Amino acid sequence: MLMRDDPLAREKVFRDPVHNYIHVSDRVILALIDTPEFQRLRRIKQLGVANYVFQGAEHTRFTHSLGVYEITRKMCESFATNFPSRAPGDGLWDDNERLVALCSALLHDIGHGPYSHTFEHLFGTDHEAITRRILTDPSTAVNAVLKTVSPDFPEQVASVIAHTYPNPQVVQMISSQIDADRMDYLLRDAYHTGTNYGLFDLTRILRVMRPYAGGIAYEADGMHAVEDYIVSRFQMYQQVYFHPVSRSMETILAKLLARAKVLYEAGAFAQDAPRLLVPFFEHDFTLADYLRLDDGVLNTYFTAWCTESDPILADLAGRFLNRRPFKSVSFTAATADQLPALRQLVAAAGFDPAYYTAENDSFDLPYDQYDPEAANPKTQIEIMQPDGTLSELSTQSRLVAAITGRVSGDKRFYFPKVMLEPTSTDLFTPIYRQFQAHVVNGRLK
Structure with missing residues (x-):
């Protein structure tokens, strides 16, 4: 059984644009917020480069993490009030699990690196693995705080992140098809991007949630609020997260970071090598190396690289800092055979296609039924009927059934904007005309 944390003498609150107040009454939660590892999240934007499209999207992993904590706190409060366990194994809420749930919610994103997923894909890092390492490594302040609860508490919190914690209710609070993480980022991202797509009735969803032996279910009379959440998530992915300019x-x-890595490996940096990135270029970094990085560190290097002697690095750095995006066209399996010819035309116009062309595919599965044979099976959303029986959501909702298992998104080919500019007497006019002959209404013919 987990040790309970000593409460603060007076509750601490954080003002928040999404949840109004975020309430902290546990001393360990406040101590975790004050650690250097958690404070670093103030310097990592939640939506990466989306602020180049939605200028208000300047919010951070720090504010999101506090929001996930607050939603989880409300879940625990509702469960403790309405569904307290009365006997071991009755499937109701054991409030001894509250602190591990709250700490897991607060710390779930602490392993994210600068520009999050782009950095992760290029350098092969894994933010969830690094999160678990931050929690369990004796060198971190986070680990020291967690150990004040109990010696094995860091490993317990890490097991929630790893989805191996024995109580499925706690795991599903943080990671499932409808969890505190997704609910906060939809509401928060909608607020900061100025869109309405991500809005749904959080209060109602929290009201109809209930624990059971297999995890968390939703009472049947609240199904429409769950439907609204599913549709909101679908729309946010299509309209915000998959926006062609953000991509x-x-x-x-x-491409900018890849070029920097190539120059470093060739010993071709005219300026001093980017010291804080060297461990990642060499694929030999420590946890301390990782925690030194944030968005500001990378932006400082990008500013310096604008005057680097390598023309590709300098140009890409300027394009990134000064918002000069590539253009794109969508393509399908039937039109993908045109891509080699397009790359050749980009090269003929004077651009290295290795750095000035790219394929990008962004797909999402808005909702799916549980499939134990899948590589990453998802926990399905269970609707609890008045008699206590459970039904999977898509069997009860025609709306959700219509999008269940349906992948949405597209594939796009990126290239310099000049390739689609109106032709003139320019030397490359024939090249541009040949390129444009492949394109109609933003897609390949």
Whole structure:
């Protein structure tokens, strides 16, 4: 059984644009927020490069993590009030699990690196693995705080992140098809991007949630609120997360870092080598190396690289910092055979296609039924009927059934904007005309 934390003498609150107040009454939670590892999340944007499209999207992993904590706190409060366990194994809520749930919610993103997923893809890091390492490594302040609860508490919190914690209710609070993480980022991202797509009735969803032996279910009379959440998530992915210009800026960022790595390996940096990135270029980094990085560190290097003698690095750095995105066209399996010819035309116009062309595919599965044979099976959303029986959501909702198992998204080919500019007497006019002959209405013919 977990040790309970000493409460603060007076509750601490954080003002928040999404949840109004975020309430902290546990001393260990406040201590975790004050650790250097958690404070570093203030310097990592939640949506990476999306602010190049939605200028308000300047919010951080720090504010999101506090929001996930607050939603989880409300879950625990509702469960303790309405569904307290009365006997071991009755499937109701054991409030001794509250602190491990709250700490897991707060710390779930602490392993994210600068520009999150773009950095991760290029350098092969894994933010969830690094999160677990931050929790369990004796060198971190986070580990020291968690150990004040009990010697094995860091490993317990890490097991929630790893989805191996024995109580499925706690795991599903943090990671499932409808969890505190997704609910906060939809509401928060909608607020900061100025869109309405991600809005749903959080209060109602929290009201109809209930624990059972296999995890968390939703009472049947609240099914429409769950439907609304599923549709909101679908729309946010299509309209915000998969925006072609955001993907363009991610492409430029990836190409920029890849070029820097090539120059470092060739010993061709005219300026001093980017010292804080060297361990990642050499694929030999420590946890301390990782924790030194944030968005600001990378942006400082990018600013310096604008005057680097290598023309490709300098140009890509300028494109990224000054928002000069690549253009793109969508393509399918039937039109993908045109891509080699397009790359050749980009090269003929004077651009190295290794750095100035890219394929990007962004797909999402809005909702899926549980499939134990899948590589990453998802926990399905269970609707609890008045008699206590459970039904999977898509069997009860025609709306959700219509999108269950249906992958949405597209594949896009990125290239310099000049390739689609109006032709003139320019030397490359024939090249541009040949390129444009492949394109109609933003897609390949």
